[in-house]
Amino acid sequence: MLKSLNFKATIVAFLLLVVLLGSWEWMNQKPQATQALSEYELLMGGASQQAQVPPPSEIIKLAYEELSNPFYDAGPNDKGIGIQLAYSVYRVLVGFFLAALVAIPVGFLIGMSPLMYKALNPYIQVLRPISPLAWMPLALFIIKDSELSAIFVIFICSIWPMLLNTAFGVSNVRKDWINVAKTHQLSPIQTAFQVILPAAAPTILTGMRISIGIAWLVIVAAEMLVGGTGIGYYVWNEWNNLDLASVIFSIFMIGLIGMILDMILAAAARFVSYQE
């Protein structure tokens, strides 16, 4: 039953792909040479061709070329898609792990101490809704380094979901389990690591999963701003070159890497999950 459901889903998904790509291809055919061109079009030297969204066949061809040599490096303005993605992933991971390093302990503190919760909550509520990109000018001014500023922006946007989820998970650990820790005379540190952390781990990982998703959204925008390297810069650069096939190809790659990052954290979440 389940197997046949999976099978049917695969067929439907595949059919959808064929229909979508087929109609996209069909709608964006280049005008045939035999077709009579208007005088205007002749004058423009085929400018109407340029304005066409490239059809899937062209993008697949480009993808094949790009992916057969993803790590080439021919100077600052011509690097392989692999290198650009690696820069972005690197920034996201550094910012994300620095954020985790701050958010999880602080979340623990807030979750365990109602006093700290009340004291820190106003700051969190004000800082959280700020668009991470709004920090960029300040970061650039203070840090004076575009690379580090991008990492800082990732740091600041990944911190909130992790912080709030950790605090929520920690404060909602079942009273019974805390009582088990108490009756076994565990020290506060032991209680934190042996009872609260495993109990709150699924919630904490949910926060981390949300954070990495946001970080991946933000890095593209951040790199468009700071330039130099990274997939965000690449998309913008190809747009300036009016190479729409590359733009579409990198959009797909952004989606693909985002999905992989999410899958890794989903696997980690499954690893720490438990059934009550």
Added chain:
Amino acid sequence: MSKHSFLEIQGLKKSYPGQTKGEETVIFEHANFNIEKGEFICVIGHSGCGKSTILNILAGLDEASDGLVFMNGKEVSGPSLERGVIFQNYSLLPWKTTLENIVFAVRAKWPHWPKEKIIEHSKHYLSLVGLDHALDRKPAQLSGGMRQRVSIARAFSTQPELLLMDEPFGALDALTRGVIQEELIKIWSESKQTVFMITHDVDEAILLSDRILLMSNGPHAQIAESVTVSIPRQRKRTDIIHHPDYYKIRNHLVDFLINRSKDLSGVATQVTAGQQPKTINLAS
């Protein structure tokens, strides 16, 4: 007072602030009783009279509004591994396997034991409750009865001087309950630990305990009587009902619960501070 009892409870009281300021709701008060080493005590009383509250105070998880608890002549404050607790809802750590749950407790008690010794000790207690085959299962994969067995094994494995059980079999069906009661008797008769247990089941109380404490209804609940169970050990569920004292005790308990517990409740009771519960011995 010549000799101290193992456990002495003096003038225990629990109250919560009432609706209006300055007013208080007294759950129970003037609770005085002693427990000797190795005794098995059951507490019976209507829902809400404060049984769990007393147990949590003995465990050190809750604080009394007034009164003192002494164990071995020392005042009890805060939880201790010398007082093991079996909670009504088992309270196993769901991310740990059966064995890991016991190892957790054993390691807490004897942190310096080598790993092999901890595991061997834990397995021994799991085999006492017949769970050798389920060492690597998580609590979610166990039935209610099996979970309660793990929880019993965990409590006994740390060999506490006093075992506190809050309706340990309340959520089990009658058949499973009978089996686990007998396992409990078996482990207890080997270890001779002191047990303080809450139950709603009159027959269970007679089967297991040396003495039964009867609580009147709240608010202002009292520990009104202490009924001695004059049926010799080894008791078996099937045999004790033929003992001449069985129905005398049972009728006394049922009569207390149905008729007298509510008359004794409220402020207008004859129990005064410092007074021990009335001892009832129905032996023929």
